[in-house]
Amino acid sequence: MTTLDFxxxxxxxxxxxxxxxxxxxxxxxxxxxRWRPFLLGPIFKAQGWDNSxxxxxxxxxxxxxxxxxxxxxxxxxxxxxxDPAAGQFPSNSLLAARCAVAALEQDxxxxxxxxxxxxxxxxxxxxxxxxxxxxxxxxxxxDGEKLLALAQSDAVKAQLRxxxxxxxxxxxxxxxxxxxxxxxxWGNDRLDEAVRWAAGQA
Amino acid sequence: MTTLDFxxxxxxxxxxxxxxxxxxxxxxxxxxxRWRPFLLGPIFKAQGWDNSxxxxxxxxxxxxxxxxxxxxxxxxxxxxxxDPAAGQFPSNSLLAARCAVAALEQDxxxxxxxxxxxxxxxxxxxxxxxxxxxxxxxxxxxDGEKLLALAQSDAVKAQLRxxxxxxxxxxxxxxxxxxxxxxxxWGNDRLDEAVRWAAGQA
Numbered sequence: 001m002t003t004l005d006f007x008x009x010x011x012x013x014x015x016x017x018x019x020x021x022x023x024x025x026x027x028x029x030x031x032x033x034r035w036r037p038f039l040l041g042p043i044f045k046a047q048g049w050d051n052s053x054x055x056x057x058x059x060x061x062x063x064x065x066x067x068x069x070x071x072x073x074x075x076x077x078x079x080x081x082x083d084p085a086a087g088q089f090p091s092n093s094l095l096a097a098r099c100a101v102a103a104l105e106q107d108x109x110x111x112x113x114x115x116x117x118x119x120x121x122x123x124x125x126x127x128x129x130x131x132x133x134x135x136x137x138x139x140x141x142x143d144g145e146k147l148l149a150l151a152q153s154d155a156v157k158a159q160l161r162x163x164x165x166x167x168x169x170x171x172x173x174x175x176x177x178x179x180x181x182x183x184x185x186w187g188n189d190r191l192d193e194a195v196r197w198a199a200g201q202a
Numbered sequence: 203m204t205t206l207d208f209x210x211x212x213x214x215x216x217x218x219x220x221x222x223x224x225x226x227x228x229x230x231x232x233x234x235x236r237w238r239p240f241l242l243g244p245i246f247k248a249q250g251w252d253n254s255x256x257x258x259x260x261x262x263x264x265x266x267x268x269x270x271x272x273x274x275x276x277x278x279x280x281x282x283x284x285d286p287a288a289g290q291f292p293s294n295s296l297l298a299a300r301c302a303v304a305a306l307e308q309d310x311x312x313x314x315x316x317x318x319x320x321x322x323x324x325x326x327x328x329x330x331x332x333x334x335x336x337x338x339x340x341x342x343x344x345d346g347e348k349l350l351a352l353a354q355s356d357a358v359k360a361q362l363r364x365x366x367x368x369x370x371x372x373x374x375x376x377x378x379x380x381x382x383x384x385x386x387x388w389g390n391d392r393l394d395e396a397v398r399w400a401a402g403q404a
Contacts (some may be wrong), residue, residue, distance in 0.1 A: 047259055057249055059373040063386055070395075171261040184265055189391040193272075 002201040004033045004194055007167055007177040008113075009040040010100060010127060011093035013054075013068050016117035017188040018176040020075055023110060025191060031198040035110060037100040038163040039093065040175055046168065052090045071188070078122045091120060092128040098151035099133050101159050108140050115140065204403040206235045206396055209369055209379040210315075211242040212302060212329060213295035215256075215270050218319035219390040220378040222277055225312060227393060233400040237312060239302040240365040241295065242377055248370065254292045273390070280324045293322060294330040300353035301335050303361050310342050317342065 006022055008015035026033045044053070054061035065081055072079040082088030096116050103109035115136045119125035125132045133151075134144025150156055170179065178185040178194035180201060185194035208224055210217035228235045246255070256263035267283055274281040284290030298318050305311035317338045321327035327334045335353075336346025352358055369379070373386065380387040380396035382403060387396035 057375060059375040062373055063375070063388055066386060067388070067392075171264055173259060173261040173265065184268060186265055186269070187391075189389075190269075 002031070002180060002198045004031050004198040005036050005179045006033055007036045007038055007163075007172055007175060007179070009038060009093055009175045010096035010113070010116055010120070011052075011090040012040060012175040013064065013121065014071075014188045015176040016077070016114075016121055017068075017071055017075060018178075018191050019110070019114050019117055020077060021188070021191060022195075025195050026198075029195050029199040031195050035100075035104050035113065036163050036167070037097040037104070037113075037160060038167040038172070038175075039097055039160070041093075042164055043168050043173060047173070052084075055084050055089070072121075077118075080122055080124050082121075082124055088124060088126075091126070094128070095130060095151060096127040096133060097160050098156050099137075099147055101156045101163070102147055102150040102153075103137070103142075106142075108142060111140055112136060112142075204233070204382060204400045206233050206400040207238050207381045208235055209238045209240055209365075209374055209377060209381070211240060211295055211377045212298035212315070212318055212322070213254075213292040214242060214377040215266065215323065216273075216390045217378040218279070218316075218323055219270075219273055219277060220380075220393050221312070221316050221319055222279060223390070223393060224397075227397050228400075231397050231401040233397050237302075237306050237315065238365050238369070239299040239306070239315075239362060240369040240374070240377075241299055241362070243295075244366055245370050245375060249375070254286075257286050257291070274323075279320075282324055282326050284323075284326055290326060290328075293328070296330070297332060297353060298329040298335060300358050300362050301339075301349055303358050303365070304349055304352040304355075305339070305344075308344075310344060313342055314338060314344075 004026060006018065008019060022033060049056055054064045068079055100109070100113050100116070103112040116127055116133070119132060119136060120127045127133065130148050134148050137144040137147045167177070171184065174186055176188055176191070178190065180194060180198045183197055185197070206228060208220065210221060224235060251258055256266045270281055302311070302315050302318070305314040318329055318335070321334060321338060322329045329335065332350050336350050339346040339349045372381065376388055378390055380392065382396060382400045385399055387399070
């Protein structure tokens with residue numbers, strides 16, 4: 001069976017939309033998915049950016065937040081606008097991405113990822129704060145301290161590093177990103193096409 | 203009646219898709235449109251780019267051409283890949299944009315714009331060449347020399363400059379772009395939503 005890889009950074013706004021939508025669309029089409037947390041930071045840095053392009057290019061940033069308002073409204077997601085000047089965007093997503101790698105080994109991992117996005121973008125919680133991440137795990141009935149310990153294990157750190165290196169090697173330049181074998185799809189707007197592509201390869 | 207403004211640069215790949223689709227979608231929804239040629243060059247320059255981002259960021263460029271192949275195939279458009287190293291992309295679109303401003307005063311203007319895109323992206327014609335532009339007008343049964351003369355008139359030059367300044371002032375950072383009053387929509391992927399928005403304002 002062809003697998004669709006879903007590449008996301010926990011700090012990425014549009015990745016939230018895909019995290020919220022993907023399971024429903026892919027399950028409906030009978031497409032298996034693999035969730036691949038990675039970090040955009042090193043990839044942006046290689047392009048010469050030391051910040052989110054939405055902060056570096058203000059017109060683009062203003063548009064993104066307005067577009068996110070509309071997209072979130074259509075999906076029933078509640079969006080609060082973080083204040084980049086107060087350091088609220090982009091989040092430092094290193095620990096959240098490591099927690100995601102660890103959580104995705106469990107059947108509650110995808111819910112954890114969606115809750116991390118919701119905490120960040122609905123409640124403006126600081127997802128760099130270990131207490132925020134462990135509280136999310138606890139709300140899902142899991143052991144938050146165990147998740148944090150796992151997130152700091154060498155195996156999880158290495159897995160996240162490997163994901164990011166693989167993303168960069170295959171030409172991923174933004175998130176969300178989907179791959180079906182070598183076929184690349186960028187952005188939440190290509191989620192449905194990526195799922196159809198995977199279904200057609202089955 | 204609410205009007206939807208369609209902002210495009212003749213050198214913009216994704217604008218071709220919107221030029222090909224817009225009339226059909228908007229007419230079906232009873233939405234009036236205004237076609238607004240402008241130049242991305244000065245806007246990119248203000249962002250610190252002296253070239254297309256698709257050339258400046260190779261991974262993004264590789265993805266764009268693959269994505270364009272898929273989108274064009276879905277729309278029945280034939281895409282030839284220009285060679286940026288041979289100066290085939292992006293085109294110098296100044297004269298084509300001026301011709302578009304002049305042609306759009308006539309009822310054949312939109313067809314002219316679509317033919318300019320087709321010549322450029324299906325046949326790799328150089329749309330900076332006056333002979334290419336006048337030949338397109340002639341194929342539409344029009345006076346190509348008269349169009350070129352109009353394109354070089356002070357009124358048309360001023361109109362294109364005003365469009366570009368307005369685009370920059372309202373925060374347009376890429377093409378295609380759609381506006382319905384103050385509401386902004388970026389990209390061919392937002393064409394349908396922009397038309398629905400305009401229809402809802404009617």
